[in-house]
Amino acid sequence: MVIPICHLAPGTDRAYNNPDHCRQGGSFMAETAFKKIEMPACEAEKLIRLHLGEGASELELLTGGNLSTVYAFTHQNRGYVAKFSPLPDDYKVEKLVSGFLEGRHVPYPACVGQSTYGAAQYVIQERMGGKPLASYSAEEKRRQFPQLFRILSQIHSTDISGTRGFGWLTASGDGAYGSWEDYVAAMFGEEQERGSFWHDWMRLFKTSCLEKDVFEECYNRLLAYLPYNAPHRHLLHGDVHAWNLLSDGTGITGIVDGNFLYGDIWVDVVNLDRHLAQMNVVEAYLNSLGAAADEIPHFRERLKGAYYFKGVDALRFYAKMGYRQAYEGTRQFLLGLD
The missing domain is CATH 3.30.200.20 (Phosphorylase Kinase; domain 1)
Structure with missing residues (x-):
């Protein structure tokens, strides 16, 4: 399962079978909100x-x-x-x-x-030391970008030559799917393992704010960009955001709660970019690589493919969890991307 683009507090009221309510004012708490396990x-x-x-x-x-x-x-x-x-x-x-x-x-x-x-x-x-990077000011976050980008580069440059496949890591170390296209198709397919987070997820079109026309439009855009991301295979953290990064205020002390997979490095970068809005993460990451966008083949297409990949999954996640503001913000971003 891909974890979403950002984390915002859920609403407090309930609204069922009314997708418009999710974006036309009013709070929303999904009927299907995930329940954590109770462990005494x-x-x-x-x-x-x-x-x-x-x-x-x-x-x-x-x-x-x-x-x-x-x-x-x-x-x-x-x-x-x-x-x-x-x-x-x-x-x-x-x-x-x-x-x-x-x-x-x-x-x-x-x-x-x-x-x-x-x-x-x-x-x-x-247990890693420090507190979430999210708790620091924008300037304090920015000062830690060089170290953070070095950490991401170390993850992305991990030697995975002894493995194969794309998508989620399996116990053997291989990816669960033969290609990036196969992974995306399986991830958003109607049939999901019983007991998994996404089992019967399409009912969200009826029980939550997830709008079928918006979802299908964004998913079709994702499919159009798949060929640009598909050739690129690196180890990814899969859920890089400011709550999964720990800091002591001067440096990154931990990167936690990964959803590790094999795919294009820009999947990690755009996830961080959407969490740290207005901080120009993509531009800063390019600078750390010493590269210009025009020097990377199909850079803009790869970037959009990554945004759509994370964003489409985020739409259904926020709908399931009842995170109305996050759903609305992601919806607006994706529809304005092309």
Whole structure:
């Protein structure tokens, strides 16, 4: 699952079967809003002992986030987090990703345990220092761009020559699909795995603010740009935004909660650009590469393909979660892109 372009607080009222309500004023909370899994502290402690032994302390339930229930704790004077999700494929490649990034100067948390517990998937990772980059001023964020872009470049230049495929990483290290086109078709197909986040997602056209004509227009534009992104295959974080970047105010201390996949690097860059509006992320990233847009073949087409890829998924995500403002903003951006 692709995580959306930005995070805005949901509305408080309900409106059903009325897409216009989502963009003509009034609040909206989707009937289908995602429910996090309930994980009592005592059960979390039991699983922590299973992987790390006795001695966990300062267990704290963290707030925020869209999909996972997260506990922070200390063990032998080191900080960790334990994350729990009801989604069947969550966390299954965390150890693989840790191995990919080891020694690459990427502050991604090491995985110390991952398994299934009842209906929950869970992972235990080291806790990274700092606080979300989102909590800093625009100027403080901008000063950290050079380091952030170096981190992204390190991820994107990871040696993946021993793997193949596109889209989500599988346990073997390969991508789940033979081509970028196949991945996009499967991602937005009507048939989705039962129990997954997107199972029966097309009902959102009737139960949420998701407008079928707008969705299909933007999806068709995405298809038109697919050939430009399709040849490019790199390791991507998949969800780069200011809440998944940690900082101590002077530098990036962690990049967390990846949805790792194989694809075009501009997918990561445009996601960050949409989160940090008015900060010219794309231009700044080009400058960090020492390249001009005209020097990169089909740059504008690749960029638009990436915007549509992230944006189309964001439309249905915001509709499902009831994030009216985010839906409206993404809708306006996408329709004005061409």
